[in-house]
Structures are given as structure tokens and as C-alpha cells.
Amino acid sequence: MSERFENWEYPKIIDGKPTKYNWVVQGVDGLMLGYKTDIGSFSYINARYGVEIEDEVQLGSHCSIYSVSTIDDKKGKVCLKKKCCIGSHSTIMPGVTIGKNSIVGAHSFVKNDIPDNVVAFGVPAKVMKRMEK
Numbered sequence: 001m002s003e004r005f006e007n008w009e010y011p012k013i014i015d016g017k018p019t020k021y022n023w024v025v026q027g028v029d030g031l032m033l034g035y036k037t038d039i040g041s042f043s044y045i046n047a048r049y050g051v052e053i054e055d056e057v058q059l060g061s062h063c064s065i066y067s068v069s070t071i072d073d074k075k076g077k078v079c080l081k082k083k084c085c086i087g088s089h090s091t092i093m094p095g096v097t098i099g100k101n102s103i104v105g106a107h108s109f110v111k112n113d114i115p116d117n118v119v120a121f122g123v124p125a126k127v128m129k130r131m132e133k
Contacts, residue, residue, distance in 0.1 A: 005036045005038075008035070008036045010033065013025050013028050013031065013033075014028070015027070015028040015029075019039075021039065021040075021041060022041040022042055023039045023040065023041060023042065023043040023044070023045070024043075024044050024045070025045045025046075025047055026044075026045070026046050026047065026048065027046060027047040027048035027049075027067070028047060029047075030047035030048055030049060030050045030051060030067065031045065031047040031051050031052075031053070032050075032051070032052040032053065033053050034052075034053055034054040034055035034056070034057060034082070035055045035056070036055060036056050037053050037055070037056070037057045037058075037059070038057070038058045038059065039053075039059045039063075040059055040060045040061030040062065040063065040088060041061045041062075042061055042062045043059055043060075043061060043062060043063040043064070043065075044063075044064045044065070045064075045065045046064075046065065046066045046067050046068060047065075047067055048067050048068050048075075049067035049068050049075045049076060049077060049094065050067055050076075050077030050078070051065055051067055051077065051078045051079075051080075052077065052078070052079045052080070053080045054079070054080060054081050054082040054083075054084075054100075055082050055083070056082060056083045057080045057081075057082070057083065057084055057085070057086075058084075058085040058086065059080070059086045060085075060086055060087050060088030060089070060090065060106065061088045061089075062088050062089045063086055063088065063089065063090050063091070063092070064090075064091045064092070065078050065080075065091075065092045066078070066091070066092065066093055066094055067094050068094055069093060069094055074093065074094045074095065075094050075095075076094040076095025076096075077095065078092055078093075078094065078095070078096050078097070079096075079097040079098070080092075080097075080098045081097065081098060081099050081100040081101075081102070081116065082100050082101070083100060083101045084098045084099065084100065084101060084102045084103070084104070084114075085102075085103045085104070086098065086104045086108075087103075087104055087105045087106030087107070087108065087121070088106045088107075089106055089107045090104055090105075090106060090107060090108045090109070090110065090125075091108075091109050091110065092104075092110045093109075093110060093111045096110050096111065096112065096113055096114075097113045097114070098110065098113075098114045099113075099114050099115045099116035099117065099118065100116040100117070101116060101117045101131065102114050102115065102116060102117060102118050102119070102120065102131075103118075103119045103120070103131075104120050104121060104125055105119070105120070105121025105122070105125075106121075107121075107123070108120065108121045108122055108123065108124075108125040109122075109123040109124050109125060110124070110125040111124050111125075112124065112125075114127065115127065117130060117131045117132075118130050118131060119131065
């Protein structure tokens, strides 16, 4: 990771209130936040049914993560595995796991699991390329 994470500290997170980085969590008790994560401004995380963001994950600005959907009443823990990257303006739906080292392109809608070490994007997001380990 870059030097900007050299002095990284866990952010203060208050339910429903913007952090100093301007992202918001609802259901903060359901959030597990890893070390040296990078969550972009104006992102929204609904962790009511669990959201786990592992170490060194990057989440672009204006992203949404939902552990519950009020449209179809789906519920489930969302997991972003170590060193995955989510492009800005992407949406991740309940019950989804994004694999270790995987990249999700900007403006993607993720409704199914994404395996480790792949590039995925689209609406809905699909695996487009496997990466070397």
C-alpha cells in the first residue's frame, strides 16, 4: 500500500453520521472493519445484517453496500475480502462476497459472489478476466 497509509488509524464511526471522510454506516454494530481500509467519500454501508471489510480493501467514492434490500427483502452478510478493490459508484447487494485481490469496475451492480483474483464489472457484474496470483 502507498505511503498515505503509513499512519492509518481506525476512523470514528457513529451510526448514521458521516465520518470525517464523509462516508456513512447504518447498523454500525454489524460492521467489521479491517486494517488500512480506504473507503471513498459519499459511500453508504448498511451493516444491519453484517458487513465485513477485511484488511487493505479499497472502496471507491459513492459506493453502496447493502446487507438488506427493502425492494426484494433479501438479507445477508456482505464480505469484502483482503485487498479487493471496488470502483466508484458501485452497488453491492445482500449476501455477496467479493474475493481476495479481486477488482470490481466502476458503476457495477454486484448481486452474486465474485471469486478471488478476478476482474469483474457490469450491470450485473460478471467476471471478465482472471488475474495471475
